[in-house]
Amino acid sequence: MVTFVQKLSAAAEAIGLSFDQGRNVLYGTFNGYSFAVPQAPSNARYCLINFYVTHDGSPLSASEGKQIAKESNKLVEFFKPSAAPSVSFMVKLEKDEAAAAQKILDALTYLSETFASRGYVNTCERCHQPLETEPCAVGNGLKFFCPDCFESVSANISDKAQAEADTPENVVAGIVGALGGALLGALVVVIMGQLGYVSALSGLVAAICALKGYELLAKKMSVKGAIIACVAMLVMLYVGHRANVAIEVLKAFREIGETDLDFFTVFRAIPALVKSDSELMGEYLKELFMVYLFALLGAVPTIIKSIKGQKTKYTVQKLN
Numbered sequence: 001m002v003t004f005v006q007k008l009s010a011a012a013e014a015i016g017l018s019f020d021q022g023r024n025v026l027y028g029t030f031n032g033y034s035f036a037v038p039q040a041p042s043n044a045r046y047c048l049i050n051f052y053v054t055h056d057g058s059p060l061s062a063s064e065g066k067q068i069a070k071e072s073n074k075l076v077e078f079f080k081p082s083a084a085p086s087v088s089f090m091v092k093l094e095k096d097e098a099a100a101a102q103k104i105l106d107a108l109t110y111l112s113e114t115f116a117s118r119g120y121v122n123t124c125e126r127c128h129q130p131l132e133t134e135p136c137a138v139g140n141g142l143k144f145f146c147p148d149c150f151e152s153v154s155a156n157i158s159d160k161a162q163a164e165a166d167t168p169e170n171v172v173a174g175i176v177g178a179l180g181g182a183l184l185g186a187l188v189v190v191i192m193g194q195l196g197y198v199s200a201l202s203g204l205v206a207a208i209c210a211l212k213g214y215e216l217l218a219k220k221m222s223v224k225g226a227i228i229a230c231v232a233m234l235v236m237l238y239v240g241h242r243a244n245v246a247i248e249v250l251k252a253f254r255e256i257g258e259t260d261l262d263f264f265t266v267f268r269a270i271p272a273l274v275k276s277d278s279e280l281m282g283e284y285l286k287e288l289f290m291v292y293l294f295a296l297l298g299a300v301p302t303i304i305k306s307i308k309g310q311k312t313k314y315t316v317q318k319l320n
């Protein structure tokens with residue numbers, strides 16, 4: 001099975017273009033038109049080809065895009081209208097690498113020649129001026145900017161990065177935010193538990209909410225913040241699980257006609273109750289272990305992504 005990345009890497013090599021490993025996108029300039037080739041959303045067998053063009057300041061209309069696709073003899077399909085001046089076509093990739101590369105080359109040739117014959121020129125994504133553009137990595141995205149736009153975006157972003165660097169991290173408020181967020185995760189544990197599930201979903205919810213909660217109140221995100229969010233998540237998941245067990249115990253008491261007990265009394269009594277019975281202890285710890293295991297499965301990728309995202313948030317650089 002040839003993967004999308006292998007197909008695009010092969011195409012990049014065959015056509016002499018660049019392939020960005022991190023963003024999984026083939027990009028470059030073809031006959032004077034800048035373009036990017038990412039995977040089509042939710043379909044690994046198709047790629048998109050994005051161009052940035054205007055004609056006398058007007059973007060390409062959807063009807064003209066459809067017309068161009070129709071005249072291509074099924075080489076390209078028009079992809080739903082995108083934000084001007086970006087225009088996207090879809091190309092179905094062959095199973096083997098060489099044929100996929102040839103298909104991309106054919107599509108690039110057809111589209112660039114068609115744009116030229118219809119009077120469309122390459123356009124900057126930001127200022128919409130008909131200028132030559134260069135591929136730039138902006139945060140986690142790929143943009144095509146003219147030199148002036150590149151300069152102003154770099155300056156803007158470094159201002160923002162500076163402003164963020166100058167903002168003090170309010171750790172105490174962050175802890176409150178992380179605990180509040182993680183509490184939502186604990187609620188999911190209780191709800192899912194009452195429905196009879198232990199799921200990774202609760203861990204994921206707890207991780208996302210704890211991280212967001214921290215960032216919102218601390219006013220910035222850091223590795224310290226991620227660790228605090230993690231601890232908040234572990235504490236709140238413990239509380240959620242214990243609440244779940246307390247509900248179960250309370251239900252059992254109600255069944256035998258004992259109605260004097262309230263939730264908080266039972267909740268407080270859980271550790272003593274569990275300690276008194278080794279079988280119950282085993283069951284309790286096993287369930288808690290499962291809650292944490294699923295939570296880690298959900299949370300670890302989220303936290304890694306969040307920390308990585310922080311690192312690239314303020315990068316602007318020219319590719320090539």
Ligand SMILES: [Zn+2]
Nearest residue numbers: 124127146149
């Ligand atoms: Zn520009």
